[in-house]
Amino acid sequence: MTTPWNHRCAQRMQSMKGSAIRELLKLTENPDIISFGGGMPAPEVFPVEAFRAAADRVLAKQGKLALQYSATEGYRPLREWIARKMAQYGIESAPENVLITSGSQQALDLLGKVLINPGDLILTEKPTYLGALQAWRAYQAEFATVPIDNNGIQVDLLEEALTSGPKFMYILPNFHNPGGVTLSLERRHKLIEFSDRYGIPIIEDDPYGELRYEGEHIPPLVVLDAERFKNRHGRGVDDNGYFDGIAPTNGNGRAYMRGNVIYLSTFSKTLAPGLRLAWIVAPVEVIHRCTVAKQGMDLHTATMNQLIAHEILTGGEEGDDFLKGHVRLIREVYRERRDTMLDAMERYFPEGVSWTSPTGGLFLWVTLPEFLDSTELLKMAIEHKVAFVPGDAFHPHGDGHNSLRLNFSYCNPEKINTGIQRLGKVIEQAIEEQSAGTPVLHTAF
Numbered sequence: 001m002t003t004p005w006n007h008r009c010a011q012r013m014q015s016m017k018g019s020a021i022r023e024l025l026k027l028t029e030n031p032d033i034i035s036f037g038g039g040m041p042a043p044e045v046f047p048v049e050a051f052r053a054a055a056d057r058v059l060a061k062q063g064k065l066a067l068q069y070s071a072t073e074g075y076r077p078l079r080e081w082i083a084r085k086m087a088q089y090g091i092e093s094a095p096e097n098v099l100i101t102s103g104s105q106q107a108l109d110l111l112g113k114v115l116i117n118p119g120d121l122i123l124t125e126k127p128t129y130l131g132a133l134q135a136w137r138a139y140q141a142e143f144a145t146v147p148i149d150n151n152g153i154q155v156d157l158l159e160e161a162l163t164s165g166p167k168f169m170y171i172l173p174n175f176h177n178p179g180g181v182t183l184s185l186e187r188r189h190k191l192i193e194f195s196d197r198y199g200i201p202i203i204e205d206d207p208y209g210e211l212r213y214e215g216e217h218i219p220p221l222v223v224l225d226a227e228r229f230k231n232r233h234g235r236g237v238d239d240n241g242y243f244d245g246i247a248p249t250n251g252n253g254r255a256y257m258r259g260n261v262i263y264l265s266t267f268s269k270t271l272a273p274g275l276r277l278a279w280i281v282a283p284v285e286v287i288h289r290c291t292v293a294k295q296g297m298d299l300h301t302a303t304m305n306q307l308i309a310h311e312i313l314t315g316g317e318e319g320d321d322f323l324k325g326h327v328r329l330i331r332e333v334y335r336e337r338r339d340t341m342l343d344a345m346e347r348y349f350p351e352g353v354s355w356t357s358p359t360g361g362l363f364l365w366v367t368l369p370e371f372l373d374s375t376e377l378l379k380m381a382i383e384h385k386v387a388f389v390p391g392d393a394f395h396p397h398g399d400g401h402n403s404l405r406l407n408f409s410y411c412n413p414e415k416i417n418t419g420i421q422r423l424g425k426v427i428e429q430a431i432e433e434q435s436a437g438t439p440v441l442h443t444a445f
């Protein structure tokens with residue numbers, strides 16, 4: 001008797017349906033199609049030579065270690081390097097506050113496993129990162145949303161949403177995916193104030209923070225949270241802002257971090273996504289639980305990749321400066337691509353279409369006239385050999401039908417120009433067809 005697999009699947013699979021958009025986007029693998037759909041870095045900037053040399057050195061010096069199982073928490077020297085790097089961002093953490101994960105995507109899944117009970121409410125921005133929705137739907141989460149505008153999440157609408165008792169908030173403060181916007185300092189303070197007042201923690205997801213193309217760095221939420229904690233508790237607090245005698249230390253006299261914010265970042269956009277290397281910075285209680293959850297998931301992140309990354313970051317001719325120089329190069333390349341896309345949109349997009357102007361990151365967000373549906377538009381666009389991701393995918397409740405996300409990091413400037421010209425024509429045609437009363441419906445897909 002053959003197994004009826006559909007009946008054997010766990011209930012959670014019902015909330016994990018494959019997306020029709022993914023099926024459509026598979027068509028964009030055709031090399032004739034210019035795709036602004038994926039969130040991929042420019043392959044031209046991958047430091048292939050640095051990887052080759054670092055891999056050689058690792059295998060020559062530490063080959064046996066690199067090929068062995070290793071600690072779930074991650075390779076200690078890499079955790080130390082990350083804690084030092086976080087300090088440059090103003091984030092006071094010890095290596096014990098750092099867990100290495102197999103991409104930030106795994107961090108999101110781990111946090112879902114650790115924090116979410118079926119039916120728990122999660123507060124997200126609208127729109128938000130699709131991968132987080134996918135990860136947390138598997139844990140049968142429900143979603144409450146607060147819209148973003150050009151300055152990030154609209155904090156004046158937050159309080160009402162918080163009274164519905166979400167388990168945590170999920171916030172993308174820098175160069176939002178998919179929105180392309182950045183949360184203002186004023187709103188960051190407000191957000192931290194609300195988190196503190198209602199006792200609702202924040203997951204701060206920051207894969208793009210280093211990819212700023214202009215303007216000033218804005219302190220992460222985790223830093224503002226630590227400052228608030230320090231100010232609020234005032235007396236009896238040590239230099240790091242922790243209660244003397246309460247905050248555990250790591251034995252080197254350095255206090256572990258405490259607070260309401262869990263911070264995530266990744267090497268995917270600054271080194272290479274193929275590494276699958278990222279990290280969580282959080283209070284030790286969170287790190288311990290995520291470590292236990294990770295043991296059941298993959299035992300540990302690939303030892304070899306961790307050692308190679310650490311070697312690239314510290315062991316080449318530029319020593320600790322490698323990443324700084326490499327990120328400078330990425331910024332130059334992406335800034336040019338962003339500018340090319342924005343210029344082309346000005347030239348080719350018809351009236352009635354608006355978009356965000358990101359100061360960093362990989363994406364921008366387009367709003368079409370209300371009467372257009374971007375999933376229908378994608379079908380037309382693919383016929384005209386250009387692609388994007390329709391906006392409803394980033395909305396937990398499936399609204400946002402007249403919006404879409406464009407990626408500007410992957411295609412070179414020439415392709416960006418051609419692709420935007422094609423897309424401009426498609427939008428123009430769709431507007432005309434709608435105005436003439438012809439339904440924008442194509443049956444080819």
Ligand SMILES: Cc1ncc(COP(=O)(O)O)c(C=O)c1O
Pocket residue numbers: 039102103104105106129131172177205207265266267268273277278
């Ligand atoms: C907001 C956000 N979080 C997490 C991720 C996942 O990153 P990683 O490659 O580290 O798994 C991405 C990837 O695009 C992202 O945009």
